[in-house]
Amino acid sequence: MEIKTDVIIVGGGLVGLASALGLAQIGLKVAIVDVQVVDETLLPEFDGRASALSKTSRTMFEALGVWKDLEQHAQPISKIIVTDSELGDAVRPVFLNFDQRDGQQFPAAYMLENRFTRQALLGQVKKTQNITFFAPHKVIDMAAGVHFAQVKLDDDRVLSAPLVVAADGRNSFLRRQAGLKTVGWDYNQNGIVATIEHQHPHNGVAEEHFLPVGPFAILPLKQPCRSSLVWTERSDVATDLMSAGDDRFDYELKRRFGDHLGKIRRIGPRWSYPLSLQLAVDYVAPRLVLVGDAAHVVHPLAGLGLNLGLRDAAALVDVIADALHLGLDFGTVDVGENYQAWRRFDNLTAAFMMEALNRLFSNSSPGLRQIRDMGLGLVENSAMAKRFFMKEAAGATGNLPKLMRSPIST
Numbered sequence: 001m002e003i004k005t006d007v008i009i010v011g012g013g014l015v016g017l018a019s020a021l022g023l024a025q026i027g028l029k030v031a032i033v034d035v036q037v038v039d040e041t042l043l044p045e046f047d048g049r050a051s052a053l054s055k056t057s058r059t060m061f062e063a064l065g066v067w068k069d070l071e072q073h074a075q076p077i078s079k080i081i082v083t084d085s086e087l088g089d090a091v092r093p094v095f096l097n098f099d100q101r102d103g104q105q106f107p108a109a110y111m112l113e114n115r116f117t118r119q120a121l122l123g124q125v126k127k128t129q130n131i132t133f134f135a136p137h138k139v140i141d142m143a144a145g146v147h148f149a150q151v152k153l154d155d156d157r158v159l160s161a162p163l164v165v166a167a168d169g170r171n172s173f174l175r176r177q178a179g180l181k182t183v184g185w186d187y188n189q190n191g192i193v194a195t196i197e198h199q200h201p202h203n204g205v206a207e208e209h210f211l212p213v214g215p216f217a218i219l220p221l222k223q224p225c226r227s228s229l230v231w232t233e234r235s236d237v238a239t240d241l242m243s244a245g246d247d248r249f250d251y252e253l254k255r256r257f258g259d260h261l262g263k264i265r266r267i268g269p270r271w272s273y274p275l276s277l278q279l280a281v282d283y284v285a286p287r288l289v290l291v292g293d294a295a296h297v298v299h300p301l302a303g304l305g306l307n308l309g310l311r312d313a314a315a316l317v318d319v320i321a322d323a324l325h326l327g328l329d330f331g332t333v334d335v336g337e338n339y340q341a342w343r344r345f346d347n348l349t350a351a352f353m354m355e356a357l358n359r360l361f362s363n364s365s366p367g368l369r370q371i372r373d374m375g376l377g378l379v380e381n382s383a384m385a386k387r388f389f390m391k392e393a394a395g396a397t398g399n400l401p402k403l404m405r406s407p408i409s410t
Helices: 014-025 038-042 055-063 067-073 114-127 173-177 235-243 246-257 305-325 333-361 366-380 383-394
Strands: 002-004 007-010 030-033 050-054 079-084 094-098 109-113 131-134 139-144 149-153 158-161 163-166 182-198 205-211 214-220 226-234 264-280 288-290
Touching: 007 014, 007 149, 007 158, 014 030, 014 055, 014 114, 014 131, 014 305, 030 158, 038 114, 050 055, 050 114, 050 305, 055 067, 055 305, 067 109, 067 114, 109 114, 114 131, 139 173, 149 163, 163 173, 173 288, 182 235, 182 246, 214 246, 226 235, 226 246, 235 246, 235 264, 246 264, 264 333, 288 333, 305 333
Parallel strands: 002 158, 007 030, 007 163, 030 131, 079 205, 163 288
Antiparallel strands: 050 109, 079 094, 139 149, 149 158, 182 226, 182 264, 205 214, 214 226
C-alpha cells in the first residue's frame, strides 16, 4: 500500500517534531516515522538530559504553539559564570561572569528538561490535522525518483512524497544509504548526566567549570534547589564510574561539584553519552535533506546542539515556503542546496568553535592555562566582547529564519 504525502520526516526526536510543525504551518501534509514507541519517549528514564534553549529557539516554539506548555517548566538563566581550575583546587576563581549588567540579552537561554520539550511538541503534533505519525516503525529502504521519493517501512507499507527529511540522528540510516559522507572524530570523552538536589537555591545561575579532563556544567532547573549536571570525563573513566556503586560515584561527583550550594544528593538515574564531532560534508541528496544530528554533532560544552538543529528546521521551512511561492518543486536538489548554503557555514563555525574551546581548556598545561585565563580576563573586562557572546548565547546572530524572528509575547 502506498500512502502519499508532501513531506516525510524520518526521526521523531525534538528536531524532527519541530520540523513537522513548521512545515505543517505552511500548509504541507507531513508524515513522521519513528522507531520508538511514542509513550515510552515520554517516560522520565528515556532521556535524562536537559537542554539550554536559546532566546530565538523560544521564539520559534512560541510560533509553533508549544511555548505555552513549556513555560511552566522553563528556568530562565539569570547569570553565567565560568571558572578554570584543577580538580583538587579548594577555590575556583570566577574568570568570566555574565549577567544583566552586560546588555539586554538576558535571559539569553532557558533550561528545559528534554522530556517536557518532547511532551509539548508531541502534544502539538497530535492536535495538528495535517501531520500523521507512524510509530514504532523502522525505515528499511528509500528510493528517490524523478518527482517523488518512496520510503518503505518494516510493515511493507510505502510512503511517497516530493521530499524526505532525515532527522534520524547521528547514526542516520538515510544519510548512509544516500552515500552522504561525514568527517569528524571521537573526543575520547563521555558526557555523564544526572539531576542534583542541593541545599541552597541556584538563583538561575548556570556554571561552567573547566577542569583538565573537560567541562563540568551545573545548569539550573525550574525547581530552585535542583540542577542538571553535564559532567565531561574521559571515556574509560566514565565507563568505570557508570559501573561503580552509588557511594563511589557520589563521592567523585561531590569532589567536582564543590560545596557552594550546600549539601547535595543525586536524584534518579545517571546516564552517559559518548561525545564526538561529526559533520556531514553535504546535507542534500536527490529528494533528501539532513537536519539536526543527522547533519552535525558538536561538543555539548555550550549547549548549542538542539538550538542548531532547531535553526536547521526553521531554515528548511523558509526555503520550502519560498519554493512553494514561486511554484517550484521543493524536493529538488537545487532547492535543497539553498538550505545547505544557509545552514552549513553556521554549523561548521559552531562546531569548530566548540572544538577549539574543548582543546584549549581540556588539559593541564600550565602555559595554556595562563594564556586562556588571560583571555578570559580580557573578555571579562570588555563590554563589547560580552555583548557579542551574549548575542551568540541568545542565538541572535546571523541570518535568522522567520520562525525565529517573530516577537516574543509578554
